[in-house]
Amino acid sequence: MSFADLGLIPELLNAVADAGYTEPTPIQRQAIPIVIAGHDVMGGAQTGTGKTAGFTLPLLQRLARHANTSTSPARHQTRALILAPTRELAMQVYESVKTYSRHLPLRATCIYGGVDMNAQIQELRRGIEIVIATPGRLLDHVQQKTINLTQVEMLVLDEADRMLDMGFIPDIRRILSLLPANRQSLLFSATFSEEIKKLADQMLKNPQMVEVARRNMVSETITHVVHPVSSGMKRNLLAHLLRHQPDTQALVFVDTKLVCGRLAHFLERHGISADSIHGDKSQQQRTETLEAFKAGKLRVLVATDVAARGLDIDELPYVINFELPHTAEDYVHRIGRTGRAGHKGNAVSLVCAEEKHWLSEIEKLIKLQIPQEVVPGFEPEPEFFEAGKGGRGRRSAADRTDRVEKTEGARERAPRATQPAAGGKRPPRPTIAPDGFDFSKPYEPATPVPVVDTTTSIAARPDEPPRRGQRPVAFLLGGLGRK
Structure with missing residues (x-):
C-alpha cells in the first residue's frame, strides 16, 4: 500500500x-x-x-x-x-x-x-x-x-x-x-x-x-541486555562500555538533574565527548545540545526523563539506562529512542542490587526476561542475585550454615550454667547475690535512717557549720539587686 x-x-x-x-x-x-x-x-x-x-x-x-x-x-x-x-x-x-x-x-x-x-x-x-x-x-x-x-x-x-x-x-x-x-x-x-x-x-x-501492537510492548528490533554492577562502579563500567564502542553514539538516561550533569563531566574527563540535557537548562541550551548530538559532534547525551519523549534521532544505536526508571512504563519510552522505523537498536541497563525490584517490574510489563551479562572486573554486590527473593541483603545458604556452626560452637564453649537443662528448660536464676543480698525480698535499709527535724534552727545544731544568711528577694520586683 x-x-x-x-x-x-x-x-x-x-x-x-x-x-x-x-x-x-x-x-x-x-x-x-x-x-x-x-x-x-x-x-x-x-x-x-x-x-x-x-x-x-x-x-x-x-x-x-x-x-x-x-x-x-x-x-x-x-x-x-x-x-x-x-x-x-x-x-x-x-x-x-x-x-x-x-x-x-x-x-x-x-x-x-x-x-x-x-x-x-x-x-x-x-x-x-x-x-x-x-x-x-x-x-x-x-x-x-x-x-x-x-x-x-x-x-x-x-x-x-x-x-x-x-x-x-x-x-x-x-x-x-x-x-x-x-x-x-x-x-x-x-x-x-x-x-x-x-x-x-x-x-x-x-x-x-x-x-497496532500489544500495550506497553517494545519494538522487536531492539536488543535488551542487563549488566549487573555495584552502584559505586557504574560510572567506570559506562566509560568501559563506551570505549569498546568508539564509533557509536549513545543516549544515557539518569533519574536526577544532579547526576545528569556530574556524569557528563565524568565522561568528558575520561576523553568521551558528552553533554547533558535536563529541566534546569534553558531552551536555547537544550536545543543547541540536541543539535550537536544529532549532528554527531557529541558521542554521548546524558538526559533525564525530560528527553524520554520527543527525541527523534535517526538510527540511534544505543540507549543506556544508567539508572533504571522508577516507573516501568518509562522504560518503554526511554528505549523507544532506538530501534525506530525498523532499524536495529540496543537497550543496555546498568543495574545494582537496589534496583533489582524495578527490573522485575519492567520485565513483567514488557513480558520479556532480559538476559544478564556480568562484565569481568565490574561484578555486582554479592547480594545482587538474592535481591528480590525474600528481602534485600538476604544471606546465602553457605553464609547461613557458617553462622549456625559458629553459634553451636559458642554454645559448647559456654559455661555449664548457661546450658539448657533437661527437658528444654533453663535452670532458675539464683536470687541471692554473693554478698548475701536476697533479690526476692522487699528492700529494707540495713540501718535506720535518723529523722531530721527540719524545724530546728541553724543555731540549734552546733555540729554543723553556720550557713550564710539568704538575702531577701522582692519577688514583685525581681530582687533587690546588689548592694
Missing part, C-alpha cells in the same frame, strides 16, 4: 515524497483514513512507528479548505490544537507539521514555556491555523487573552500517558472546557492505562480504537 491509496490530496503526497517516505507504517495505514473520515480516534502504537505522521497528515487534509495566502489575521483563525507534554515533543510535532504542509498555505506555530512570551504573542497575532503547545504555556496565553480557541475544529492529545505522569490532567480538563463541543478529537499514546481510558471517555465521542 502507498500513501496515494490512503486518499491523501496531491499537496500532501508531494510533501511525503519530498521527505523520502514511500510506504505508510501500520499505524498510518489504519489511522489516516479514519481521521480523514472525521471520526474520533484513540490510537496506540510502539514509539518510533510513525505515530506523529499518523495524525499530522489527515489533520492537514481536514484543514486544507481553510488554506489561503491572505495577510489578514482574520483569515487565519486557530483551527487545530495539538497538545504535547514536553518542549522537545512539541518541537518534533511542529517540525512534522512544517514538513508535510510545505505545499499548503497553512500557518503553524509552537508555543512552550521556558522562553519569553512576547515573540509567541507576536506570532499568534499574525493569525495561526495550527497551534502546537504544552498545556502550561497555552493556559498562560489564555489568561493573557492572546489566543482564541473558539474556532478550534480538531484537538490532538499526543502522549497522553506522559501527560498523566507529569500531572497535566487538570490543565487538560481546563483546556477542554474552553474548546467548542462540536470538534474532532484524537488521543494518541504509546501506552494506555485505566486513567487514560477515563480521559478518553471525557474528550472523545464514539472513538475508533487503533492499536
